Amino acid sequence: AGALLACGIVNCGVQNDCDPALALLGDYVSHNDTPFRVGSIVGLGLAYAGTNREDVIELISNALREGNPSMEVISLACLSIGIIAVGSCNAEVSTTLLSILLERSELELKDHFAKFIALAIGLLFLSMECKGEAVEAMLESLKVINEPLRSFATVLVECCAYAGTGNVLKIQRMLHICSEHFDTKEEKKEGEKESSKDKEKDKDKKKEDENATQNSAHQAAAVLGIAMIAMGEEIGAEMALRSFGHLLRYGEPVIKRAVPLALALLSVSNPKLSIIDTLSKFSHDADHEVSYNSIFAMGIVGAGTNNARLAAMLRQLAVYHGKDMNNLFMVRLAQGLTHLGKGTMTLNPYHSDRMLLCRVALAGLLTVLVSLFDVKQTVIGKYHYLLYFLALAIQPRMLVTFDESLRPLPVPVRVGQAVDVVGQAGKPKTITGFQTHTTPVLLAYGERAELATEEYVTLTPVLEGFVILQKNPNYVP
16 A cells, blocks of 8 residues: 555656556555555555646546445545645536535535545635636535535635735635634523533543534635635735734644644745744643644744755754653654755745745645644544655755756856846846856745856746756857
8 A cells, every 4th residue: 555655655746658556556546455455546646736637637537436445545546636636626526526525414424534525625626717717617616515524614715715915805705714613512501500510521521622623624625725825925925924923822622733733834834933833832732732833833934945954953852752652753753844855845835936826735735734633643643654754845945956968067157046126127136135157956935046157048927846958159258
């Protein structure tokens, strides 16, 4: 099963005419053993993410009707289909996913895996604000599903549709959802006399807490949605940061658990001091789920940066949580993410001078963050393989230059902080405080590169990733 998943990860982001992933994994999609089915289905989802391939979607859809699949298999199959068709608004796929949701019993809808079916529907409309009619139609269709999943799915689809747009009205709507309060039975019966024993009271309180968590799951989605919508532009992100501060102080427990994940999404691979300090403070929280999520969020915020301050914080946390295996597990994950690819990789879904959003990368991040809503059952439980969805977001942050024959070509480049020059007259400087390096070079968050020689001209307007250079015909040495 691990080999099947590995095959999918190897082919992640790779286009191959031979389709090795489909050939190797296709036979195991209807296997009798659940681990084999899960490995092959998730592998296919990773290998063909964002391709909208009909044959792969059909193969996974057919597997859902064969045998008696568990909720785990059904949910991950839906998620894989959602990732393959991410941002496509594929009507056929959305109908299939909706019918799968309608067929589930009330007990199955309360399973923590049911959230992934809702996420799969959301991914179909990821950052597709322009297709407003299709989104509205889906939101209407979701009204027939039973609670508590109806609210969760509705919020998630709405947030996904407006991801990266910075739409202020939608952020306000999400904040309204976060301000709702759900009364537990205990609060309703406050005036009644307590006649039961202490043990029974504790049991009832636990049940009520679980019910409250299920009923307010859509609030966690709304918190993540605020970050998802605001991540597109700087000012909105700053304002969202302030709102998260209020939610951490005055929010319900469900909201507090989701805020660290939202902070991580707002600042992926960009370790701002204020965010790191906030997460560090909540990594010692009395609520275990808040501390788990805060520690993991520190890893996402510093992913691939080798940030010295963050690495020191995580080392201190490793000593502090030395005897608590679950917290230590999260610390080790965060340390691994901080040194991702020895500091040469990033998880940031934005590229081309932060102008374009990579939907596949955002889908991978959202999958992992949604799985952390139920961190004790998923990542700390037996479903830790869900972390491999981060493979969709991993990409190099190097600038490598090639000549027209695709041979590496070392050239001098100036690397400095990017300056916003939109609307300025003439040819203003696009970078400030630059240093001159020879390619290949690493570009940190918010940095930009420009050629320091007139001998070559670039074939792309943005110097990022892999760039092909051409000899300048007008160059005079």
